[in-house]
Amino acid sequence: MNGTRALALHLGVLALLLALHFLAPSYHHTNIARIMVLAIYAMGYNIAFGYTGLLSLGHALLFGAGLYGAGLLVYHADAHATLALIAGVLAGGALAFAVGLLALRTAGVAFMIVTLMFAQAGYLTILYFGSYTRGDEGIVIPRAARMLGSLDLSDDGTRYLVALTLFAIALLCNLALVRSPFGRVMVAMRENEERSRMLGYNPFTVKLAALTVSGLYSGLSGAAYGLMFGYVGAGLASVQYSILPMLYVLLGGAGTVLGPFLGALLMFYLIDYASSVTDAHQFVTGAALVLLVLFAPKGILGTIRARAGARGAEWLP
Amino acid sequence: MEFGPFLLLALMEGLVTAAVLALTASGLSLVFGIMRVVNVAHGAFFMLGAVLAWFTAQWVPGPPAVAFAVALIVCPLIVGAIAALADTAILKRLNYEPEATIVATIGLLYILEQAALSLFGPDARPVPAPFNIRLQLPWFGYSGYKLAVVAAAIIVLLGVWLILKHTRAGLVMRATQIDRDTARAFGINVDRVYAGVFAMGAGLAAIAAVLIVPIQQAHYLMGGDPLLLSFIVVIIGGLGSLRGTLVAALLIGLSDGVISTFFAPTLAKIIATLVVALVLVFRPQGLFGTRTT
Amino acid sequence: MAAVILLQAHGLTRHFDGLKAVDGVDFVLKEGEIHALIGPNGAGKTTFVSLLSGRIPAQSGTIHLKGRDITKLPAHKRVKAGIAYTFQITQVYAALTVFDNVALAVQSRGAHPIRAAAMAALERVGLETRAGQIAGTLSYGHQRVLEIAMGLALKPTLLILDEPTQGLAQGEIATFKEIVRAVVPETTVLLIEHNMDVVMDLATRITVLNFGTILATGTPEEIRANRAVQAAYLGEPC
Known part of the structure; x- marks a missing residue:
């Protein structure tokens, strides 16, 4: 059955990542932990953009909500990291819901600009309350505050395994979501909103739900990022961090479950490599965006799925 | 200084901001109005104009006024040519599909900023003003150049x-705006019109940048604020309406001058961005436009 | 025939920039009938059914479904209330499988299990062997049939079909007529149709619309005999 094949593929990827924990050299070990956390963010972005057709330019607001929701709690209120992580997830979801209530009255280009403006306002708010957030300079979270129960997140090995656990949960939930009846409705909304309305679905409700789930993912990623790597700064909530998940998703394949991870992995190493040979790594980002929309708008996995469409890989969720 | 003169100074500063903003935003508005393209790289074109003005000042010998005059003509032309190239090589191939176009112009923004960083460097660099006349008012002295910027x-x-x-060029542009396919049927070369409009929009941003650079210094990241402010102006003025854009530029420019004199600029920006978002949600035709149904 | 009234429109009006697309229409639909809506191009037929289905809001007038006022109800809630609409221009989800297309309709009404209900809906129109196919790769005729299957899968009390036979081959039209006959009387059918053979063959009642107003309503025989209708419509080839 297609379902089992897809599940096997995703479990295989997770097993491979677990194997890398024992095999990868220290430098890549840290990189992959970071990529897995960012891939959760990209998965969240993909749920809104890839599956529901909501092209947002303001997801940094939701990532930032998780980042600061968790970071400020442990830094100023000495909260437990576990509690902070949960708070971060909820902050992302709640903010996505609130933004969605307003932004989803618009569509297309207007939606992009509205989300961009909200994110910009959020970024500026972080700067404005610099006495708490320390603005661009950011907060360094002390080692003692980064304890997830008995797990020390500043330890490389623990951090990798925690990242993998969160990534695995996010990935499998993502898989379950897109294979669920609601996942089908999300795709229907992307494909033809008017048709879906005439099948009895309220476009606003469906999109709001999808955006909120997307916010929960983004919040989780932001909170985990801050707690694991011990840094919370305004730069991580800037417009670049709205573009980043879009880039990952476009590269890996919008509307595919593994696309965000694949895109994050490739883009991370591409920029990493570019930075080592030249200081023009921004050029790589820009060129990647242009080339992708021009020549491969479906991304890697999307193209594979379309090419093999008639028989072979159409089961790729 | 007393309040009255202080306010006058704030208003004069605001007028300069408004003038430059009106130029920049009208470029963005023109491109959106005729091509329906939201150009995120508009701020990068602005920045490019300023950076090129610095290069011109380095290369052209003689008094600053000569270099400045050359920059005022050459920089918009170069920036316009780059824009036309980007239009033909990228946007046209995307068939101006709105979402893909925005993503592509974001890419363009990164590429242009990187180019400026690599060729121009990370430092802010001053460009000399073409002339230095100081107007002495009863309460304070004011730069004559700033007033010249407004006039220009x-x-x-x-x-x-x-x-x-x-x-005729304007007529062709308006015809293309109303109906691309009909315009094509009447023998208008729509591709050329689009490339021209995109170049003109970018050129306007470049002119604004050349004018402002003696006041503000050139820097590879200087495009962010003009981009954001232009968006605000174009949206509040009503997308694609040139007259609305000008009114909004005046309003925002003046209030920006006044507000940032009296309040924290960050707070002013937060309010402005939120206002823009809410205008788009509740009054997409802009504050000055009329709703067409 | 003292049938129960399913849907009643009163004074229904919609103008577009001065064009009176639908102008003060009173209309009654009886439970279990096959009601055809005919009229020249531009008579306001599609606008009228769009008002009934809620795709376009009415400017004035009221719509009652089984006595309940649904005038202000948004389209998606009218679907839940039992009004299904199939599009004039085929609007299946071209990128999804045939199964997913129907499943979307089935799960909208909360049927369970979805797979069985969707397959049953496909069997009803003879598309069950193509369940796994991408809908966009179906032939035009099959896409039209799929569109109807999606409408039927909603198990509506009222099924509105907007020019369902347009572009269908003779054999496909015959199949279509069988499908429609099989759904009444549980489902009431309102169809816009240009093919007079289909109308006369299927309809129990006919309403003729012209310039946004009703010209006549009656049985096929009455409409055939109506001189005003003959003058406005039937006499001209369309």
Whole structure:
């Protein structure tokens, strides 16, 4: 059955990542932990953009909500990291819901600009309350505050395994979501909103739900990022961090479950490599965006799925 | 200083901001109005104009006024040419599909900023003003150059208006705006019109940048604020309406001058961005536009 | 025939920039009938059914479904209330499988299990062997049938079909007529149709619309005999 094949593929990827924990050299070990956390963010972005057709330019607001929701709690209120992580997830979801209530009255280009403006306002708010957030300079979270129960997140090995656990949960939930009846409705909304309305679905409700789930993912990623790597700064909530998940998703394949991870992995190493040979790594980002929309708008996995469409890989969720 | 003169100073500063903003935003508005393209790289074109003005000042010998005059003509032309190239090589191939176009112009923004960083460097660099006249008012002295910027902006905008309303090129642009396919059927080379409009929009941003750079210094990241402010102006003025854009530029420019004199600029920006978002949600035709159903 | 009234429109009006697309229409639909809506191009037929289905809001007038006022109800809630609409221009989800297309309709009404209900809906129109196919790769005729299957899968009390036979081959039209006959009387059918053979063959009642107003309503025989209708419509080839 297609379902089992897809599940096997995703479990295989997770097993491979677990194997890398024992095999990868220290430098890549840290990189992959970071990529897995960012891939959760990209998965969240993909749920809104890839599956529901909501092209947002303001997801940094939701990532930032998780980042600061968790970071400020442990830094100023000495909260437990576990509690902070949960708070971060909820902050992302709640903010996505609130933004969605307003932004989803618009569509297309207007939606992009509205989300961009909200994110910009959020970024500026972080700067404005610099006495708490320390603005661009950011907060360094002390080692003692980064304890997830008995797990020390500043330890490389623990951090990798925690990242993998969160990534695995996010990935499998993502898989379950897109294979669920609601996942089908999300795709229907992307494909033809008017048709879906005439099948009895309220476009606003469906999109709001999808955006909120997307916010929960983004919040989780932001909170985990801050707690694991011990840094919370305004730069991580800037417009670049709205573009980043879009880039990952476009590269890996919008509307595919593994696309965000694949895109994050490739883009991370591409920029990493570019930075080592030249200081023009921004050029790589820009060129990647242009080339992708021009020549491969479906991304890697999307193209594979379309090419093999008639028989072979159409089961790729 | 007393309140009255202080306010006058704030208003004069605001007028300069408004003039430059009106130029920049009208470029963005023109491109959106005729091509329905939201150009996120608009701020990068602005920055490019300023950076090129610095290069011109380095290369052209003689008094600053000569270099400045050269920059005022050459920089918009170069920036316009780059824009036309980007239009033909990228946007046209995307068939101006709105979402893909925005993503592509974001990419373009990164590429142009990187190019400026690599060729121009990370430092802010000053460009000398063409002249230094100080106007002595009873309460304070004021830069004559700043007032010249306002005058120049008015002249350029008047020129744009004349081109749009009273030339064949303007007629062709308006025809293309109304119906691309019909325009094509009437033998208008739509591809060339689009490339021209995109170049003109970028050129306007470049002119604004050349005018402002003696006041503000050139820097590879200087495009962010003009981009954001232009968006605000174009949206509040009503997307694609040139007249609305000008009114909004005046309003925002003046209030920006006044507000940032009296309040924290960050707070002013937060309020402005939220206002823009809410205008788009509740009054997509802009504050000054009329709703067409 | 003292049938129960399913849907009643009163004074229904919609103008577009001065064009009176639908102008003060009173209309009654009886439970279990096959009601055809005919009229020249531009008579306001599609606008009228769009008002009934809620795709376009009415400017004035009221709509009652089984006595309940649904005038202000948004389209998606009218679907839940039992009004299904199939599009004039085929609007299946071209990128999804045939199964997913129907499943979307089935799960909208909360049927369970979805797979069985969707397959049953496909069997009803003879598309069950193509369940796994991408809908966009179906032939035009099959896409039209799929569109109807999606409408039927909603198990509506009222099924509105907007020019369902347009572009269908003779054999496909015959199949279509069988499908429609099989759904009444549980489902009431309102169809816009240009093919007079289909109308006369299927309809129990006919309403003729012209310039946004009703010209006549009656049985096929009455409409055939109506001189005003003959003058306005039937006499002209369309």
